[in-house]
Amino acid sequence: MTDPAARRVLVLGVLTAVLTATGIIGLFLVAPEDSGEGQIQRIFYFHVSIALVSLLAFGVAFVAGAMYLRSQREWWDDVVFISVRLGLVLAVLTVITGSIWAKAAWGTWWIWSDPRLATYTLVILLYSAYFVLRSSAEGSRQARFSAVYAIIAFVSVPISFYAVRVAQSVVHPVVFTSSGAAMPHSMLIWFVVALAAMTALFFLLLQVELMQHRAQRALREVKLRLERG
Amino acid sequence: MNPRGRRQYLALLRKDLRLEFRTRETVVAMGLFSLVIIILFEFTIGERVGNTAPIAGGIIWSTLALGAVLGVGRTWVPEREQRVLDAILIAPVSRLVMMSARTTALVIYLLGVQVVVVPLAVVFFVNGTSAVNLLLIAGVCVLADLCIGIMGALLASMSVFSRTRELVLPVLLLPSLIPVVITAGGATDAVLSPSRQMAEYRGYCLFLAVYAVIFALVAYATFDYILDD
Numbered sequence: 001m002t003d004p005a006a007r008r009v010l011v012l013g014v015l016t017a018v019l020t021a022t023g024i025i026g027l028f029l030v031a032p033e034d035s036g037e038g039q040i041q042r043i044f045y046f047h048v049s050i051a052l053v054s055l056l057a058f059g060v061a062f063v064a065g066a067m068y069l070r071s072q073r074e075w076w077d078d079v080v081f082i083s084v085r086l087g088l089v090l091a092v093l094t095v096i097t098g099s100i101w102a103k104a105a106w107g108t109w110w111i112w113s114d115p116r117l118a119t120y121t122l123v124i125l126l127y128s129a130y131f132v133l134r135s136s137a138e139g140s141r142q143a144r145f146s147a148v149y150a151i152i153a154f155v156s157v158p159i160s161f162y163a164v165r166v167a168q169s170v171v172h173p174v175v176f177t178s179s180g181a182a183m184p185h186s187m188l189i190w191f192v193v194a195l196a197a198m199t200a201l202f203f204l205l206l207q208v209e210l211m212q213h214r215a216q217r218a219l220r221e222v223k224l225r226l227e228r229g
Numbered sequence: 230m231n232p233r234g235r236r237q238y239l240a241l242l243r244k245d246l247r248l249e250f251r252t253r254e255t256v257v258a259m260g261l262f263s264l265v266i267i268i269l270f271e272f273t274i275g276e277r278v279g280n281t282a283p284i285a286g287g288i289i290w291s292t293l294a295l296g297a298v299l300g301v302g303r304t305w306v307p308e309r310e311q312r313v314l315d316a317i318l319i320a321p322v323s324r325l326v327m328m329s330a331r332t333t334a335l336v337i338y339l340l341g342v343q344v345v346v347v348p349l350a351v352v353f354f355v356n357g358t359s360a361v362n363l364l365l366i367a368g369v370c371v372l373a374d375l376c377i378g379i380m381g382a383l384l385a386s387m388s389v390f391s392r393t394r395e396l397v398l399p400v401l402l403l404p405s406l407i408p409v410v411i412t413a414g415g416a417t418d419a420v421l422s423p424s425r426q427m428a429e430y431r432g433y434c435l436f437l438a439v440y441a442v443i444f445a446l447v448a449y450a451t452f453d454y455i456l457d458d
Contacts, residue, residue, distance in 0.1 A: 069451070119408075122407050122408070129404055132396075133397055136388075136392045136393045144454055145387045147454070148454055152383065156408075159440075
C-alpha cells in the first residue's frame, strides 16, 4: 500500500476496532455498576465521550477554517466541511443519549432549566445553519463564508461550557471539575478507553471522507479534460 | 482608527443615517413589526397567564430580536438595489471602517425602535415601572444592541452575497442571538422584579459586554475575508 492516506485509514481502522471492542467489553462487563443509578449509568461512557468528540470536531473545523482563510487551499475547506458534518451528527447523538439518560435518572426527557442541555441545543442550531449558508453561497465565496462561519460558530462552544459554570446547573452532574474527575478509577479507566475509541473513530471517518473528496475532485478534473477533448 | 479612517467612518455612518432619515423604511418597519409581535404575545400568552410581569423580559427581548432581523436584513440592500455595492467595495476604505459604520447604524436603528417599543411593552406586561428602572433597562438595550449590531453586520455581509439571502439571514442570525436574548431578558426581569436584583442585573450585563467584545474580535479577524472580492 503506497498511498499514505490509505495507510493512515488502515492504521486508524485497526486502532478504532481494537479500542471499540476493548471499550465495549470493559464498560459492559468489567466497569462497576453505579450504586446510585444502576445499569443506566453506563450510557455515561457513550454520552460524555460523544459530546467531547463533537466539540473536538468543531475545534478541528475552527482551526481548519482559519487555515483555509490563510492559505486558500481547497483541502482545508474539505476538512471544515467534513468536521462540521461529523460534529453535528455527534452533537445530535449527544442530545439523544443525554435525553435517554435524563429520562432514566430524573424521570423526564428534557429539562430546559439545565444550561448545558440548552446551550448544547444552541450549538446544534448554530452548526445546522452552516449547511444553509454553504448551500446558498456560490463560487469562491462558498469556501470562504463556510470557513468564517465555522470560526464564528466555534465561539459558541466555550460559551456553552461557561454557561454551566455561571448559571448554576440545576440537575446536570458536573463530572470533571478543577479538582479532578468525580468518579472512581475503575470507572475512569473505561471512560478514557471509550473516549479514545470515539476520537479514533472521528479521525478515521474524517480521513475516509477526505479520500472520497479527493477522488471526487480527481474525477471532476478527468471529466473536464475529456469534455475539452 | 486613524484620522482618515475616522473621517471615512463618519461619512459612511452619515450616509446610512441620511438614507434612513429620508426613506424611514427600516426603523418604521422594525417598530411596527415589533408592536405586532407584542400584541400577538399579549393575546396568545398574556391573556392566558394573567400576570405577565415575571416573563416580561423574555417577551420584550424575543420581540426585539425578531424585529432586529428585519433591520439587519436591510443591511447592504439599498446599495445593492441602487447598484453601488461594487463601487463601495472597491473604494479605498478599510473593511474594518465599513463594518464599524454598519454596526453603529444598526445600533442606532435598534435604539430608535426600543425608545418606543420598550416603554409600551413595560406598560402592557408589567403595568408600568419607575424612571430608574427604565434607565437600567436602557443600559441593557445599549449592550444587547451592540451584540446584535456586531453579529448582524457580520452575518448580513455574508447573506447579502448568497443566493437565498432573505432565507439565510434569520437562520444564521437568530441562533447566534439566543444567548443575547436570554441574558438581556434575564437582566430586564432582574430590574422589573418587585425587589430589584442588582447583583443578577450586573452579572447579565457583564455577560453581554463579554459577548460583545468576543464577537467584535471575531468580526475584526474575519471581516476582511468576507468582503475579499
